[in-house]
Amino acid sequence: MKTLTTTEELAAFCALARSKPYVTIDTEFLRERTYYSKLCLIQMAVPDHDGDDAVLVDPLAGEMSLEPLYELFRDPGVVKVFHAARQDLEIFFIEAEVFPEPLFDTQVAAMVCGFGEQAGYETLVRKIAKQGIDKSSRFTDWSRRPLTEAQQKYALADVTHLRQVYEFLARKIEESGRLHWVQEELQILTNPETYVIKPSEAWRRLKTRTTSPKFLAVVRELARFREGYAQSRNIPRNRVYKDDALIELASTKPQSLQDLGRSRLLLREARKGEIAEGILKAVQLGLDCPPDEMPRVEDGRDKLQVNPALADLLRVLLKAKTESAGVASKLIAPASDLDAIAAGERDVAALSGWRREVFGEDALRLCKGEIALAAKGKSVRVVKL
Template identity: 65%
Template sequence: MPIITTTEELAAFCARAAEQPFVTVDTEFLRERTYWAQLCLIQIAVPEGAGEPEAVAVDPLAEGLDLTPFWELLADERVVKVLHAGRQDLEIFWVQGKVVPRPLFDTQIAAMVCGYGEQVGYDTLVRKITGRSIDKSSRFTDWSRRPLTEEQIAYALADVTHLRDVYLALSRQLAESGRAAWVEEELAQLADPRSYVVDPEEAWTRIRTRSQSGEFLAVVRELARFREEYARRRDIPRNRVFKDDALLEIASSRPRNARELSRSRLLLRDARKGEIAEGILAAVAAGLACPPDKRPRVESAPQRGPKQEALADLLRVLLKTKAAEAGVAPRLIASAADLDAMAAGA
């Protein structure tokens, strides 16, 4: 199985790939114990008939390997980069290589427009389009361990070799249906680097809460900011600092000292002392001290009575029917929030 471990091999393959109309790309990574994803393998395939090898696995953990040729290939606007459900891959490319592939084609997004459903999985899409089944035996591999077996590499390469056929089939369907432009807005959002690094000041917006209290939300914002910065600095998952439910509990109880903080039922024992505890108390104090005009604001959800509830249900049925008739995923026509707003305005 072809696996690239040197910069020279990578540069040679990427130079050949740069002469092709498209390449398919995937990655294997670990993220269970870190804030930043640990890139463990990169898979690249060129079109069939473009010379051997057609598909390679690049070992980013190989000593001395410089990924610059790969980053340059991703940035080459002559070559379409094809991924499936590529958001996490793109985050890795941006964080490590400071590049987002352009032009970009995501087969999961294209599949929504072509009638394969919303967020269709790669295995399902391959089976529906090519009739082939993918061996899943290496799905839960620890990709950081070396050496990789031939079975592991074969599994990894299947993620890009079958993707070629999926891309070509979806491209034809988009062209024949006249819907190629429908995916452009979704792909433009996917290619926006701003979506791949969380601004600590905006981390609170990812936390679900029903409270509309400005003071409460100000404390939530400060706690989320501290957690994001601490997790990033220590390269540990956010939930290893404290989970969302603990954050919301603290924002409600608003402890002012270590004794009050120790009463938290949801906070991990290690977070009740030391740097994390100090950061929590400082965040609570900062949130409480925030002037009213600087507090976060959350727009209230539209109020709905029985009439609006019934109308919202009817709109959902209508949306599902029309989406099925058009052969597209419902969210490409309207979101749940759109339907609720329409019903509330009736």
Template identity: 70%
Template sequence: MQTITTTDALAAFCEAARGHDYVTVDTEFLRERTYYSRLCLVQLAMPGKGNEGAVLVDPIAGGEALSLDPLYALFEDTTVVKVFHAARQDLEIFQVDAGVIPTPLFDTQVAAMVCGFGEQAGYETLVKRIAKAAVDKSSRFTDWSRRPLTEAQMTYALADVTHLRQIYEFLARKIESTGREKWVADELAVLRDPDTYRTDPAEAWRRVKTRNTAPKFLAILRELARFREEFAQTRDVPRARIFKDDALLELAATKPQTPEDLGRSRLLLREARKGEIADGILAAVKAGLECPPDRLPRIETETRDAPNPALADLLRVLLKARSEQSGVAAKLIANAADLDHMAAGGRDVPALSGWRHEVFGADALRLCRGEIGLVVRGETVEAVPL
């Protein structure tokens, strides 16, 4: 197993990778003690068998001797497809570190859901079904920041990119043969969008679940969430280390205005009752209380008509049938909320546009209009005109 710890060695690998159509990529990282993921290892593999053409890139062991610039240059080379499985967290690391998103991109989890592998298209499942192999799970939850890496860790890490080659080649052929390249590309659009990996502190309050929709309460909540996010980002610590959501909601409700008020909090961590965090909390509460009426946040409550339950059930049957017939995971086509919305007369759902319209949406609309019915023939459900 080759481990790369220098820029020159990484550059040599990336130059060799440019002679191939694709390279498989995976990472190992830690995030329990930081806001941003700490990259511990990058696994790469060119086409080949076994560990041939596969390497581990070790930024920890390499230290200052290793720059990832050659890898980022490869990521921007549009002649080489960069293959990941469940790429969201991997891509976030590269986007935050260098503002780079690999192009072109292929995610085997997305492709597998389009190709009939169901809604739980996990890597181990694909390895078993396509590569006819097994993945050793024993190193999954190890501390990837500790050095030296064990033989078991390195074997596990390389398996994440060596089996991925066979999975990619199989899925790429299947997608091409079925003409579903655009389907996969549409699903990867969110992963390719840099905004997917940016967290705006001003919008952090929207992730906090609350039933209180009073504008003044939300204004304080917004300022507290903004402070917490900015503090966490600048210090690179998890937001929960500053104060958790339950404490945030308590603070927004009790509106502390003095250090003594903070001392009476039931949920606030002891470290947050003094120093910079305490000052930030009090300043955030003050800013929320002084928010002008025209800038108060409001949660728009969408009023939807109640769905026709019988129609909603029929749409679910149709979705299941179309999912089985097309070999596309049902949750990739439509979710339960979309079906209920359609059964209530709504039409602004993803299932009614793009490739989803072709697979399911067109017949779903006809079903809603009473133009078709559903019949059972053997073990299949078919649509028939009325």
């Protein structure tokens, strides 16, 4: 097992990778104590090479530059293969604003090939490569050095078995003509908006029982301050104050440090200094928000006038279509999408892109009364009317 610790060593391996059709890549990182992930290790492997075909890259060693890796990412002649790439890509985008091109995500490909929703790496290795993975090093603190031999072997297994998984899935995708399905899904992963968290929009991820615009205005400002503070100091947002404390503050609307002292849920460190000042300012900004600028929760689909009989028929159609296509039903349309279609909504993912080919077109025909469903043995078939 070879560990690269200098820019020169990394450049040499990336030059080798650029002569190959693909390279498999994975990362190990920590996020428990920071807002942004701390990159601790990079694993890479290439196919068909005599010698060191798989390496560990130690970004914590000295003054290593990752620019050779980013040059590899920009090389259109080499496919960059990841499994469940979202968190890996976020690290590289935040660090260098670069995405691997072209990209292949084996988790996305596995869903398209009928391995179920969000197929795990261990499952694919077991089913495709017929290998097991030693999970004893799963909960390693990857920032600590030196790494044990077991930890290094565990890390390398994430890219060595990935070669066989990739080659199998790439063949299946080509044979089925579903490459455009995969590419469509990967567009989300390579969209910068996927990884940019705007403090002004942070309130949307919070769950509140109250939807009053006045209440939400205070929630928005408290969430905006917390997100910006956590980003600027690279600390987890819950280290500033937790979600339940934020909701409590929005309800009690403290006006002074004395009021903050009465909070049941606020961390002690947040009752004084910059955080306390930020809380009080945020509350006041929320209270002073003009009515026409107050946030409002969009009407939920639970308020839609759903035709229950049509929703049930759509579920039967989806089951029939996914069985014939060999993909997980939730990948095409969750239950909420089916209810929305049955209520007359048309701006849903199931009615666009490759999902429209597999399910959406017939779903619309069913809604218009142009087709019916008939049972034949254990299967369901579509009948044109």
